[in-house]
Amino acid sequence: MIALTSKTLYGIAAMTELARRHGQGLVHAKSIGSTRRIPQQFLANIFNQLIKAGLVRSVRGARGGLELARDPEAITVRDVVTVLDGSAGLCPGASSSAALDEILAHAERSLARAFRVSLRALAARETELNSRSIIYEI
Numbered sequence: 001m002i003a004l005t006s007k008t009l010y011g012i013a014a015m016t017e018l019a020r021r022h023g024q025g026l027v028h029a030k031s032i033g034s035t036r037r038i039p040q041q042f043l044a045n046i047f048n049q050l051i052k053a054g055l056v057r058s059v060r061g062a063r064g065g066l067e068l069a070r071d072p073e074a075i076t077v078r079d080v081v082t083v084l085d086g087s088a089g090l091c092p093g094a095s096s097s098a099a100l101d102e103i104l105a106h107a108e109r110s111l112a113r114a115f116r117v118s119l120r121a122l123a124a125r126e127t128e129l130n131s132r133s134i135i136y137e138i
Contacts, residue, residue: 008085010038011046015080016126018056019072019119026065046084053083068119077122078115 004012013036021027033043047066050056057069068075 004081005085007042007046008081010042011050011084012077012080014038014043014046015119016123018066018068019123020127022068022072026059026067028065049083055079055083072120072123073118075119076115077117078112081115
């Protein structure tokens, strides 16, 4: 089973938060960290990588903050995973079994399809699922 690193999972969560707030102005990293429960020491490193990769734009100063460098529809989960975790692949062709390589290749294609989801779609789905879990008390 493929396991993404904590850094990558935090990065996807942070980018989803930026997608959710897209168009509302710059967002402070501290706000993202507290909303998503991401330790600040992870967040600084994660955003540095995402900024260098051109996925996030940073503005310094008292009125500064972060925002997605592109529309959230144009950034995929795969983009974030690739920046933070490399290719995160299953290495089909690396085993000594043609049958196993076939299974790994199929799994790799399925994973690539799943990671093609845009940050906008991920944020919308998250909002939808969160709204279902609200408990009303009388």
